[in-house]
Amino acid sequence: MAPKSKVDTVANLAKRRGLVYPCGEIYGGTKSAWDYGPLGVELKENIKKQWWRNMVTSRExxxxxxxxxxxxxxxxxxxxxxxxxxxxxVESLITHKRYRADHLLEAYEEKHGHPPENGLADIRDPETGDPGQWTEPRAFSGLLKTFLGPVDNEEGLHYLRPETAQGIFVNFANVLTTSRKKPPFGIGQIGKSFRNEITPGNFIFRTREFEQMEMEFFVKPGEDEEWHEYWIDYRMKWYTDLGIDPENLRLYEHAKEKLSHYSKRTVDIEYRFGFQGSAWGELEGVANRTDYDLSVHSKASGHDLSYYEQATDTRYTPYVIEPAAGLTRSLMAFLVDAYSEDEAPNAKGGVDKRVVLKLDRRLAPVKVAVLPLSRNADLTPKAKDLAQQLRQYWNVEFDDAGAIGRRYRRQDEIGTPFCITVDFDTLDDHAVTIRERDTMAQERVALDQVEGYLAQRLLGA
Structure with missing residues (x-):
């Protein structure tokens, strides 16, 4: 049996601690669809908050x-x-399972260092390992259809969006007029998209319903290549600033013949997940979409989507640089990168294995846990009052069940940066012990100084 991968370990932790649940589990579930539990939704919101702050509100x-x-x-x-x-x-004639032909070919090339000489004929069946027998590739639409109105016919046919970008392009003129922006400027958006994936899988990595964090940055033609490089660097820095190990990130340049229909150049930011068959997975694509989108919508709609530059008395259709990130893929990368195992002292004088999520404090689902040393008529009310006070500013958990060491471990494995212990000395010295997650260092802090102590250490969180 193959050793369990880090992704599998993190997936088990995520399910056990309520970050992620299988969708519709009581009915057998929906393949590769997931619901996000109390901790998962907090982590998602924190990632979105950091993206929005970095890409939208902090920028002029x-x-x-x-x-x-x-x-x-x-x-x-x-x-x-x-x-x-x-x-x-393509369909395997052995197992009758369906796969994306390009994914099979890419996995072969990554494993062997060269493309298969005989194409799909050289690809073994992923499930059985036998020499592959494949149907001829055929085009499979990734669009999910729906019908609006009382009749399911062609007139009511619509599509669930496969990307958030088009909603930005068709609103280009509206935003240009109402925000009084001029190129170079960007429009950011976070939202759900839908793709009828042939082979969803790898936990939350590839799903048919997913969230995107996209920005369309409109620039003057001729300045597009410089801005493209700028956004590639800027987006890489976002991941490393939030704690991703740079060794686990790489840039992947799309070959010209594999570019999307709208792209002049696309560079993916990939993370080393260690998936079976392919170690790397795409987190984000940074594409130079040229003037393709505004031009086609201008032509099809009859509305002018060009920009008039008064200073030079010229009119042009802006080029677009698009950094498009997957929210749940980012979440998965942050979890995998943060997962760590070390040792911590136990009550018997020995050491126990400790699982800790070393998440950046800005991303941690719970910022502070308040733990009375024991269930006690004097300690519990004091600890509950402190927890309620801190909830004005942060997501705070109160936990009084079990030994204090076990409660520390519970918080460590969900990434809580600080645990505050209210003990019997608190009743006399009006101070508490604050323990830091990664170092396990403990500090005695006066009750009236706790807010300020945490505020300094949770800046931006």
């Missing part, structure tokens, strides 16, 4: 948008998605 040149999930059908026809948004589907 960017504004936000929240566009509809269901756009007019003409949007997807004009954008080229109806015609070209498809993947090559």
């Amino acid at each position: 040149d960017t504004v936000g948008l929240d566009s509809s999930v269901i756009l007019p059908r003409q949007v997807w026809e004009a954008s080229g998605h109806v015609e070209t948004f498809s993947d090559p589907l």
Whole structure:
């Protein structure tokens, strides 16, 4: 049996501690669909908050948008998605399971260092390991259809958006007018997208419903390549600033023949997940979409989506640089990178294995845990009052069940940066012990200084 991967270990922890639940589990679940529990939703919100702050509110040149999930059908026809948004589907004649042909070929090339000489004929069946027998590839549309109105016919046919970007492009003129921005400027958006994936899997990595954090940055033609490099560097720095080990990140340049229909150049930011068959997985794509989107929508809609530059008396259709990140893929990378095992002293004078999520404090689902040393008529009310006071500023847990060491471990494995112990000395010296997660160092802090102590250490959280 193959050793358990770090991804499997983290997935088990996430399910056990309520970060993630299988969707509709009581009915047998939906394949590769997930619900986010109390801790998972906090982690997601914290990642979104950091992205929004970094990409929108901290920048003078960017504004936000929240566009509809269901756009007019003409949007997807004009954008080229109806015609070209498809993947090559093959079926194994051995197991009758279906796969994306390009994924099979890419996994072979990553493993062997070269593409297969005979194409799919050289690819072994992923499930059985036998020499592969495959059907001819055929195009499989990634668009999810839905129908609006009382009749399920062509007239009511719409699509759930496969990307948030098109909602930004069709609102370009609205935002330009109302925000009084001018290129170079960006429009950021976070929202759900839907793709009819052939082979969803790898826990929350590839799903049919997912959240994107996207920004479309509009620039003058000729300045696009410089801005593309800027955004590649800027986005890499976001991941490392939030604690991702740079050794686990890499840039992957798309080959020209594999570029999307709208792209002049695309560079992916990938994380070393250690998946079976392919160690690296895409977190984010940074694409130079040229003037493709604004041009096709301008032509199809009859509305002018160009920009008039008064200073030079010229009119042009802006080029677009798009950093497009997957929220749940980022969440998975932050969890895998933060997962750590070490040793901690126990009550018997020995040591126990300790699981700790060394998440950046800004991302941690729970910022502070308040723990009375024991259930006691004097300690419990004091600890509860402190927890309630701190909830004005942070997500705080109160826990009085079990030995104090066990309670520390519970908080360590969900990444809580600080544990505050209210003990019997607190009744006399009006101070508490604050323990830091990573070092396990403890410090005695006066009760009236606790807020300030934490505020200094949870800046930006």
